[in-house]
Amino acid sequence: MTAETTAAATELVSTKMNPNVIPHLHIWEWHIPLYLFLGGIAGGLLVITSLMIIVKRKFGIGPKDEGDGCPCLAVRIGSLLSPALLGIGMLFLFLDLAHPLYVWAFYTTVQPTSPMSAGSWILIAFFPLAILQAALVNKKFLRERNIGIVNKLIDWTEDHLTVVALVNAHIGVGIGIYTGILLSFFSARPLWSSSILGMLFLVSGISSAAALMLLLAPDDEKPVYSMIDANAIWIELVVVGLFVLGGITGPANNSGAMMHLIAGNYPMAGLPYMLWFWGIFVALGLVIPLLLEFLEAAGVHIRFPQVAPVLVLVGGLVLRFLIVFAGQTYHTFM
Amino acid sequence: MAKQKNYGMVIDTRVCVACSACVYACKSENAVPEGFCRDWVVQETEGAYPRLRMENRSERCQHCANAPCVTYCPTGASHYSDGTVQVNSSRCTGCKACLAACPYDARYVHPDGYVDKCSLCKHRLDEGLDTACASVCPTASLNLVDYNDPEGKAEKMMAGKEVYRQKEHAGTNPSLYWISASNKPGA
Numbered sequence: 001m002t003a004e005t006t007a008a009a010t011e012l013v014s015t016k017m018n019p020n021v022i023p024h025l026h027i028w029e030w031h032i033p034l035y036l037f038l039g040g041i042a043g044g045l046l047v048i049t050s051l052m053i054i055v056k057r058k059f060g061i062g063p064k065d066e067g068d069g070c071p072c073l074a075v076r077i078g079s080l081l082s083p084a085l086l087g088i089g090m091l092f093l094f095l096d097l098a099h100p101l102y103v104w105a106f107y108t109t110v111q112p113t114s115p116m117s118a119g120s121w122i123l124i125a126f127f128p129l130a131i132l133q134a135a136l137v138n139k140k141f142l143r144e145r146n147i148g149i150v151n152k153l154i155d156w157t158e159d160h161l162t163v164v165a166l167v168n169a170h171i172g173v174g175i176g177i178y179t180g181i182l183l184s185f186f187s188a189r190p191l192w193s194s195s196i197l198g199m200l201f202l203v204s205g206i207s208s209a210a211a212l213m214l215l216l217a218p219d220d221e222k223p224v225y226s227m228i229d230a231n232a233i234w235i236e237l238v239v240v241g242l243f244v245l246g247g248i249t250g251p252a253n254n255s256g257a258m259m260h261l262i263a264g265n266y267p268m269a270g271l272p273y274m275l276w277f278w279g280i281f282v283a284l285g286l287v288i289p290l291l292l293e294f295l296e297a298a299g300v301h302i303r304f305p306q307v308a309p310v311l312v313l314v315g316g317l318v319l320r321f322l323i324v325f326a327g328q329t330y331h332t333f334m
Numbered sequence: 335m336a337k338q339k340n341y342g343m344v345i346d347t348r349v350c351v352a353c354s355a356c357v358y359a360c361k362s363e364n365a366v367p368e369g370f371c372r373d374w375v376v377q378e379t380e381g382a383y384p385r386l387r388m389e390n391r392s393e394r395c396q397h398c399a400n401a402p403c404v405t406y407c408p409t410g411a412s413h414y415s416d417g418t419v420q421v422n423s424s425r426c427t428g429c430k431a432c433l434a435a436c437p438y439d440a441r442y443v444h445p446d447g448y449v450d451k452c453s454l455c456k457h458r459l460d461e462g463l464d465t466a467c468a469s470v471c472p473t474a475s476l477n478l479v480d481y482n483d484p485e486g487k488a489e490k491m492m493a494g495k496e497v498y499r500q501k502e503h504a505g506t507n508p509s510l511y512w513i514s515a516s517n518k519p520g521a
Contacts, residue, residue, distance in 0.1 A: 009382055015357060016374035016393070020430070021439035027430040098428020099447035105409040105425045116408035116431050187504065188402060188437040333437045333504055 038089030040205025046172030285315015342509030
């Protein structure tokens with residue numbers, strides 16, 4: 001026994017048995033990471049489609065419009081998917097509540113110090129304008145249906161699509177950041193307690209959204225999404241680096257938690273965190289797709305162009321699971 | 335007019351024998367479901383043989399004056415009352431944010447779908463009674479106090495002794511004070 005362990009030896013015997021906190025925090029399983037992933041994509045889709053609309057309308061840059069005031073196909077699909085995916089994400093959030101029937105309690109109060117209260121209101125604010133944008137970019141097809149109230153709504157707002165898009169770009173950023181801030185305000189959980197987590201989840205959401213649009217877009221629209229994705233990925237690499245460095249250079253709580261994530265052998269689905277983090281998230285989810293998209297932009301023929309965006313989506317999902325799980329399996333703030 | 339109450343506890347670990355009477359009194363008084371607890375007993379042993387030092391103590395929610403659970407609660411279910419932290423189960427959605435926020439891991443999810451924890455027996459305090467745990471403590475280790483009490487019971491108990499609060503550096507300003515076992519003769 002070394003002198004150090006002799007001096008520091010402490011044995012703690014506790015009769016506490018609550019399964020939510022013993023042997024470590026255990027409150028969120030698959031619902032929350034899936035919600036954070038879908039929420040991130042929804043925010044990212046809203047940011048990208050809004051900016052595509054604004055850039056096309058104001059500067060004439062971007063793929064050719066559909067015509068009759070409708071933008072290109074990917075923007076139209078992306079605008080529809082954004083509220084749809086957020087709706088599915090919120091369903092998981094709802095299912096995670098221990099008492100789902102009391103969900104109304106979020107909406108009879110505003111708790112200014114609670115990020116989750118702010119988030120529950122942002123989620124509600126998101127839908128009217130995101131759905132309005134989805135309607136406006138597809139108005140040609142909605143007009144064919146000739147539904148009275150929808151026609152009136154389009155008549156009333158169609159001249160203001162760029163304004164709607166401008167507001168939506170901000171709401172999209174808000175949703176993306178919120179999915180990270182939700183965790184980062186828990187100072188009792190050292191891995192989550194990093195304010196850069198909001199930025200990490202925002203850029204990850206934008207790159208996942210770009211990857212999804214890259215998969216869905218017709219060939220002539222693909223290059224722009226490949227470019228957005230590649231840029232988002234390298235920004236994400238920088239932010240991941242800052243997140244890791246901020247952790248390991250931090251005080252004992254934070255550095256220990258970061259090591260638990262990046263060098264830990266605690267298993268998730270049979271594989272240690274370290275392998276998930278470096279092997280699957282960083283290498284497969286960021287570095288390889290970045291290389292593939294770079295090669296493709298440089299004119300190299302890639303036999304399976306779907307591989308890069310699929311890897312990005314997998315990486316984004318793995319990131320959410322890793323952060324949510326590793327944040328719970330590390331010990332509470334000491 | 336009587337001053338507003340500001341309840342807390344002074345826990346004298348010198349006399350705690352870790353008998354767990356407080357745990358059973360609490361389970362019975364508050365109908366705590368099987369497999370869960372609002373309070374628990376900790377035995378902490380430090381040092382190297384033969385120079386060992388042991389502290390027994392009964393732990394529970396710290397009723398922080400700056401409680402992260404209240405700060406984070408999105409519905410106002412977790413709230414302050416007379417210096418204690420309470421959960422209004424009819425506003426609790428079971429989102430579990432408070433469990434993540436608590437540096438003391440003092441909370442649990444009740445099988446009925448809300449978050450539960452030590453209430454410092456607020457229903458008993460309102461009737462002028464002691465907490466269930468303190469009322470059965472055979473060695474008077476557990477002491478309910480009102481920090482606004484002009485007679486200064488808490489200050490008198492702690493005067494001249496080594497006293498600490500848990501994880502004060504978390505910025506929570508907890509309402510539980512512990513008279514350290516290092517005050518014991520020969521410790």
